[in-house]
Amino acid sequence: MNHPTEVPTRRDLGTELPAVTEDQRHIGVAHPREGVRRLAQGRGQYVDDIELPRLAHVAFWRSPVAHMRIGAIDRAAAQALPGVIAVVTGAEIANLCKPWVATLAHLAGIKSAPQYPLAIERATWQGEPVVAVVAETRARAEDGVALLQVDWDELPAVLDTETALDADTPLIHPELGDNLCFERALDTGGVDEAAARADAVVFEETYHFGRHTGVTLEPRCQIADWNPGDRKLTVYHSCQAPHMMQDLYCRQFDLQEHQVRVICRDVGGSFGIKVHAYPDDFATVALSLMLGRPVKFVADRLESFVSDIHAREHRIHGRIVASKAGEILAFEIDDLTGVGPYSMFPRTSGIEGNQVVTLTGGPYKHRAYRARLQVVFQNKVPTCQYRGVGHPIACAVTEALVDGMAGRLGLDPIVFRQHNVIPDNAYPATGASGIKLEVLSHEACLREAQRLCDYDTLRAEQAALRQQGVHRGIGVAALIELTNPSAAFYGVGGARIASQDGATLRLEPSGVLTVLSGVGEQGQGAEAVFAQIAADAVGVALDRVRVITGDTDVTPYGGGTWASRGTGIGGEAVLLAGRVLRDNILAVAEAILKRDRTGLRLRRGVVIDEASGQALLDLAELGRIAYFRSDTLPASCTPELMVTRHYAQRDYPFIFTNGVQVSHVEVDVDTGFVKLLRHWAVEDCGRVINPMLVDEQMRGAIVQGIGGALFEECLYDEGGTLSNGNMADYLVPMAGEMPDIVIGHVQSPTRSSQLGAKGAGEAGTAGAPAAVMNAINDALAPFGVRVSSQPITPEKILRALGRI
Amino acid sequence: MNTPLDEPTTRVRIEVNGQPVLRDVACRKHLSDFLRDDCGLKGSHLGCEHGVCGACTVRLDGRIVRGCLVLAAQASGHRVETVESATPGLRLKALQDAFVEYNALQCGYCTPGMLMAALDLVERRPDADREQVRMWISGNYCRCTGYHAIVDAVCAVLDLQRVGAFAAEPLPQVNP
Numbered sequence: 001m002n003h004p005t006e007v008p009t010r011r012d013l014g015t016e017l018p019a020v021t022e023d024q025r026h027i028g029v030a031h032p033r034e035g036v037r038r039l040a041q042g043r044g045q046y047v048d049d050i051e052l053p054r055l056a057h058v059a060f061w062r063s064p065v066a067h068m069r070i071g072a073i074d075r076a077a078a079q080a081l082p083g084v085i086a087v088v089t090g091a092e093i094a095n096l097c098k099p100w101v102a103t104l105a106h107l108a109g110i111k112s113a114p115q116y117p118l119a120i121e122r123a124t125w126q127g128e129p130v131v132a133v134v135a136e137t138r139a140r141a142e143d144g145v146a147l148l149q150v151d152w153d154e155l156p157a158v159l160d161t162e163t164a165l166d167a168d169t170p171l172i173h174p175e176l177g178d179n180l181c182f183e184r185a186l187d188t189g190g191v192d193e194a195a196a197r198a199d200a201v202v203f204e205e206t207y208h209f210g211r212h213t214g215v216t217l218e219p220r221c222q223i224a225d226w227n228p229g230d231r232k233l234t235v236y237h238s239c240q241a242p243h244m245m246q247d248l249y250c251r252q253f254d255l256q257e258h259q260v261r262v263i264c265r266d267v268g269g270s271f272g273i274k275v276h277a278y279p280d281d282f283a284t285v286a287l288s289l290m291l292g293r294p295v296k297f298v299a300d301r302l303e304s305f306v307s308d309i310h311a312r313e314h315r316i317h318g319r320i321v322a323s324k325a326g327e328i329l330a331f332e333i334d335d336l337t338g339v340g341p342y343s344m345f346p347r348t349s350g351i352e353g354n355q356v357v358t359l360t361g362g363p364y365k366h367r368a369y370r371a372r373l374q375v376v377f378q379n380k381v382p383t384c385q386y387r388g389v390g391h392p393i394a395c396a397v398t399e400a401l402v403d404g405m406a407g408r409l410g411l412d413p414i415v416f417r418q419h420n421v422i423p424d425n426a427y428p429a430t431g432a433s434g435i436k437l438e439v440l441s442h443e444a445c446l447r448e449a450q451r452l453c454d455y456d457t458l459r460a461e462q463a464a465l466r467q468q469g470v471h472r473g474i475g476v477a478a479l480i481e482l483t484n485p486s487a488a489f490y491g492v493g494g495a496r497i498a499s500q501d502g503a504t505l506r507l508e509p510s511g512v513l514t515v516l517s518g519v520g521e522q523g524q525g526a527e528a529v530f531a532q533i534a535a536d537a538v539g540v541a542l543d544r545v546r547v548i549t550g551d552t553d554v555t556p557y558g559g560g561t562w563a564s565r566g567t568g569i570g571g572e573a574v575l576l577a578g579r580v581l582r583d584n585i586l587a588v589a590e591a592i593l594k595r596d597r598t599g600l601r602l603r604r605g606v607v608i609d610e611a612s613g614q615a616l617l618d619l620a621e622l623g624r625i626a627y628f629r630s631d632t633l634p635a636s637c638t639p640e641l642m643v644t645r646h647y648a649q650r651d652y653p654f655i656f657t658n659g660v661q662v663s664h665v666e667v668d669v670d671t672g673f674v675k676l677l678r679h680w681a682v683e684d685c686g687r688v689i690n691p692m693l694v695d696e697q698m699r700g701a702i703v704q705g706i707g708g709a710l711f712e713e714c715l716y717d718e719g720g721t722l723s724n725g726n727m728a729d730y731l732v733p734m735a736g737e738m739p740d741i742v743i744g745h746v747q748s749p750t751r752s753s754q755l756g757a758k759g760a761g762e763a764g765t766a767g768a769p770a771a772v773m774n775a776i777n778d779a780l781a782p783f784g785v786r787v788s789s790q791p792i793t794p795e796k797i798l799r800a801l802g803r804i
Numbered sequence: 805m806n807t808p809l810d811e812p813t814t815r816v817r818i819e820v821n822g823q824p825v826l827r828d829v830a831c832r833k834h835l836s837d838f839l840r841d842d843c844g845l846k847g848s849h850l851g852c853e854h855g856v857c858g859a860c861t862v863r864l865d866g867r868i869v870r871g872c873l874v875l876a877a878q879a880s881g882h883r884v885e886t887v888e889s890a891t892p893g894l895r896l897k898a899l900q901d902a903f904v905e906y907n908a909l910q911c912g913y914c915t916p917g918m919l920m921a922a923l924d925l926v927e928r929r930p931d932a933d934r935e936q937v938r939m940w941i942s943g944n945y946c947r948c949t950g951y952h953a954i955v956d957a958v959c960a961v962l963d964l965q966r967v968g969a970f971a972a973e974p975l976p977q978v979n980p
Contacts, residue, residue, distance in 0.1 A: 032904050039912030040900040042847020042887040046913065049846035082810050139830070140811075217851045217859055217913045217947050268849070268913030269947050301852040523911030523948050696907050696953055703950035727856035727945075735951040736942035764950075 013688045017747055020575065020687070020755060023603050026532035026542050030692035033528040034543070044266040047221040047238045047298070054293040055223070056085050058284055059141035061131040061148050062303060063123030066159065066379040066720025067172070070121060071151030073131060078144040083136040086291060087144065088283075090118035090130065096286045097252045100277075102343040104493030107350045110182040110375075112343035113173035117283035122155065124172060124341035125379050126721050127306025129280050134287055134295060157379040157720040161315065161338040164376035172341050172377045181343055182350035182375040184357055188432055190368030194321045194329035203404040204319040208789040209393050209769075210713035211313040211338075214386050215732050218268020219299040220308060222281060224288035234261045235285065238268065240275040240522060241560035246552045247496045248277050248346060249285055257552075264550035270522040271704065272386040273308050275562045277345045280307065305725030310714050311352065311386035313338045314393050318360075320401035321368075326409055328420045330368035331361035331432070333397060337375050340382035346495050349383055350375055355390025355482075358433050360398050362480040363421050363442050363658065369432035379720050385562070391481055391766035392705055399477040399770035400788060403777065413476045413774070414455065418446050421478060435482075438651070440658040441748045442478055445682045449476070449660040452744045453680040458664060466782060472677070475663040475775025479767040482654035483564035483685070483759025484750065489654070500648035501565075502556025503573035505534055505581045507641040509627045511605055511619030512544045518558020519570030520549040524761055525693035526566045530574045532689055533755070537578025538585070539602035540619065556644055564759020567689055568655065569647055572753040576645035584640045588626050589617055591637035651752040659683040659763050661702070663771035664739075667779040669801055672794030674710060674776055676737065681767065682744040686758035694760045695743040701764025702741055707733045709769035713791050816880035820845070821889045829876045836860040836871030838879070839886060847888045847916040851945065858944030861917035862886045866976070868924045887916035894970040895926050895961065902957035910948030918944045922958045926965060927975055934959055 014028020021027065038044060075087040099114035119130045133144035156170045163169050164179045172179055195202055223236040233255060239245055242262040249260045267274065284297040299307060314337040321330040335356050339349035357371040406416040421442035422429050429437045449455075455474070462472045490497040504516040515534045521527045527547040535542045549555060556573075559565065582602050589607040590597040593616055601610045607617040625632060626639035633639070649655060664677040681698050688694050711731035715724045724730045749756025769790055776797070777786045785800040798804045812831045817824060820843055827842045834853075839845045839862065851857035853872045860871035863885040889896065899919050902908065909915040918941060925932055925940045932940065937958045938951065946954060964970070 032907060034904070036909055036912055037900070037904050039909055039915055040887075040903045040919065042845070042916045044912050045846070046849070048850070049840075139832070215945075215947055216911075217857060217945060218849065218911070219851075266913075267911060269911045271947070301854065301857075523909075525907075525910070692907050696910065696949060699950035699952045700910060700948045701950075704947070727852040727854060732945060732947065733951075734942040734945065735937075735955065736939040738938070738951050740955075741950060741952050 021536040046266045052294045057138040060129040063128045066157035067155040068152040074149035077147040083140040084144045086134040088132045090120040093117045093286045100345045102345040102348045106493040110350045115342045117279045179377045184373040186371045191330045191370040199324045207316045209312040209314045211310045212712035213310045214271040214273035216269035219304045221298040223296045224285040225294035226288040228292045240270045261553045267522040309384040310381045318397045328366045332370045335373045338378040344382045344384035352390045356394045359394035363478040388765035392769045395479045396770040403774045439748045441684045441746045445660040448682040453662045471779045472666045473775040473779025475771045477767045477770035481657045481763040484568035484649045484655035485563045498559035501558030501569045502646040503577045504644040505577045509623040515547045516555045519566045529689045533574045540605045564761040568757045572647040572755045577643045581643040588639045655750045657758045661767035661771040663775040665775040672797035676739040679741045684746040685760035686749040687756035697760045698764040699741045702768040705765040705768025709772040819883040833876045835874040838876035859917045861920040894973045898961045906953045906957040908953040908957035914946045
């Protein structure tokens with residue numbers, strides 16, 4: 001299945017664009033990440049690796065059913081167990097932690113009900129935490145959970161999104177009046193007129209996207225450590241947004257920032273799963289406040305499946321209208337999505353559906369668009385933002401409709417797309433949904449993808465193999481991805497989630513550079529990217545740069561990692577701070593060297609005379625004088641060798657990226673099995689800082705997208721119990737079934753920043769489900785059948801073929 | 805450890821990365837918890853604790869096992885090797901270097917287990933091709949990389965082995 005690949009090419013991209021720094025040596029270069037060598041030696045420090053004096057462990061008794069009224073809780077036996085420290089109920093926790101309601105002002109009409117760390121009267125999904133048992137070991141805490149006697153009355157569960165709004169469906173939160181969380185309608189006008197044209201061709205189809213979840217290999221975990229002496233809370237947390245969590249702990253527990261420190265060391269995968277505030281996060285903090293000692297919570301895998309956010313679960317009726325001549329005229333979608341019993345805190349569960357509305361049809365020139373969205377409550381695990389957030393759905397619907405139409409018109413899918421994408425010379429542009437697109441490169445990416453996959457050869461091979469009964473398919477998907485968000489994403493809606501981010505650069509006395517960033521590291525390579533930018537911006541060698549992230553006591557205030565913002569926002573702050581620090585260093589050099597700074601340059605850690613190239617002063621000597629011999633400097637010179645700069649993207653609501661993916665599959669029409677032969681992705685994330693890291697972001701994200709397209713689904717039984725909530729039954733992609741993935745780059749830098757970098761973390765997930773679904777349908781084309789429900793299992797393929 | 809006193813314990817003697825370790829452990833404690841809690845070796849990670857994800861992969865008497873599926877008591881009298889080995893052999897060292905070189909790890913959580921599985925492959929299947937590498941490491945989940953770079957890194961080490969880079973450490977005679 002995997003072609004023996006050529007030796008991987010390590011293509012540096014730094015010289016393809018004008019340099020952003022004077023002596024650019026690292027930006028655009030595929031440097032390996034030296035910072036991860038310790039992880040390869042087993043010397044990381046994930047939350048569960050941290051041990052503290054008097055550390056206690058919590059395990060939760062979670063609702064075993066989808067909806068229940070909580071009766072008497074008998075905790076005597078659990079409390080009597082040696083090693084159990086406390087058994088705590090929801091009402092007791094609620095004395096310390098305020099409830100929350102997750103809404104955003106700019107999602108007009110969104111509603112939810114007050115949610116507590118532990119359920120109090122009712123539990124509303126299987127897995128909602130109800131009782132906490134704290135003990136000296138996790139094993140003992142679980143023993144305590146097993147001894148709890150909890151009475152409950154099972155209540156009717158709302159599970160099916162299609163009937164959630166029916167009059168005779170029970171209300172999950174009676175005080176809300178219905179089971180509707182959020183709805184949105186968008187109509188540009190012109191859809192019906194387009195469909196009524198004499199030359200109109202219409203293609204429509206219904207798409208289903210199963211619920212799935214992130215399965216970070218390191219489960220969610222934290223240690224909350226309340227020190228009653230200085231009234232300070234330290235939370236070691238495996239999360240993506242430390243300042244956001246600091247703010248939430250402050251608000252829910254009536255604390256202030258100087259009392260709350262959130263530390264994120266190594267994070268074992270995040271993907272959006274770890275950017276939300278979970279009930280058990282607050283419960284763990286409350287327990288530490290109650291007990292005055294550190295409390296560790298580490299979800300085990302079984303509770304991860306019923307407590308980590310889920311995502312997707314959309315049903316979309318889609319329609320595309322084109323002229324017989326091949327011009328796309330209109331898109332229309334009707335999206336129904338289920339989000340569990342509460343809108344998730346603090347980002348809300350309305351965003352994914354909202355983005356489906358915003359993004360559908362995104363790459364194309366049509367002007368007519370109509371969309372309807374209904375987001376309904378149900379008694380399943382809450383859903384929220386997971387890698388791609390709406391993009392995989394919008395892209396799969398759009399691209400399946402586009403392919404369906406190309407098929408109906410008898411046009412090649414790439415030719416049809418080339419004809420209909422917003423041309424590369426038409427930017428800035430506004431999409432039909434109203435999205436502002438600064439600069440994209442659909443045409444260039446389509447051309448590059450066509451070249452990269454040797455498209456014509458693939459088509460010829462496909463035709464030849466069909467004669468032999470081998471059914472291969474080639475699936476193409478064009479995509480857009482929103483990155484570098486402005487405050488339009490959350491801030492304007494009232495969420496205290498920073499869109500700006502800061503970086504501090506400090507020249508140490510020996511001439512090494514310390515970088516502190518509000519954007520943290522969960523494996524994407526943010527720290528490596530910041531080091532490369534800092535090294536070039538200041539003018540030092542890469543191995544002279546150290547990066548520190550993930551500590552609210554230490555780093556500048558910032559939003560952290562989400563919406564593919566780390567490099568574009570955090571990296572720009574590093575560049576801006578680095579330029580100022582370089583100037584400040586040269587000002588000190590001017591004083592030490594007693595010569596005008598004109599002609600002084602900082603190159604590779606040494607101040608030189610630009611004209612002659614002569615080395616004048618190395619940074620260790622400059623640092624020595626600046627820090628320890630200020631007596632030798634003129635009174636007018638105060639070295640400022642620590643610089644902080646912030647950056648917020650304010651030119652556009654979002655900076656969009658784009659790309660094209662091609663999937664090559666073989667479908668066994670007797671078994672329904674899909675073999676992934678190869679996958680190509682051409683991406684345009686603007687200026688690439690480290691091509692190897694961008695490649696790896698693409699590959700990992702593509703495989704997560706393939707997971708949703710082919711394997712992953714949270715399956716609920718009729719009573720609302722998750723029936724495959726373990727690692728053996730919930731299928732995630734394994735190495736043996738994944739294809740080699742070839743990445744190509746086009747660079748269209750954003751002009752909203754000096755760096756010109758856009759995000760790269762989610763585009764892979766956005767495009768892969770579309771490309772794979774289109775490839776399977778291309779393979780099935782000779783049979784005149786299509787599949788449109790993800791995950792596309794062998795059973796669904798065989799049903800489509802009428803074989804079962 | 806704060807093991808509650810009412811829990812049945814047993815005394816184990818296990819050679820961990822070349823050092824004999826003597827401990828009283830809970831009878832129900834699995835090898836991964838023993839390594840992490842009783843030996844302070846945090847490199848073996850727990851991703852599922854039901855034997856699927858492979859993050860806890862270590863070597864027991866030279867064969868890879870799931871640390872979460874072996875009781876510490878079962879390992880008593882045996883030899884355990886983990887990724888933290890203070891003196892990694894040439895092959896483990898080469899794998900660690902290749903993982904960095906090819907960015908075959910992102911968050912790093914699966915990496916120690918992945919490396920132990922890869923080491924087993926390099927020693928037992930020196931002729932493995934790319935597809936066989938993919939199949940061999942399919943018992944170890946990685947949610948970050950998409951596997952491509954991991955396969956690249958392992959193949960690169962196999963290539964090194966083929967040109968004699970590890971000749972100073974001949975492969976032990978092993979049963980396939």
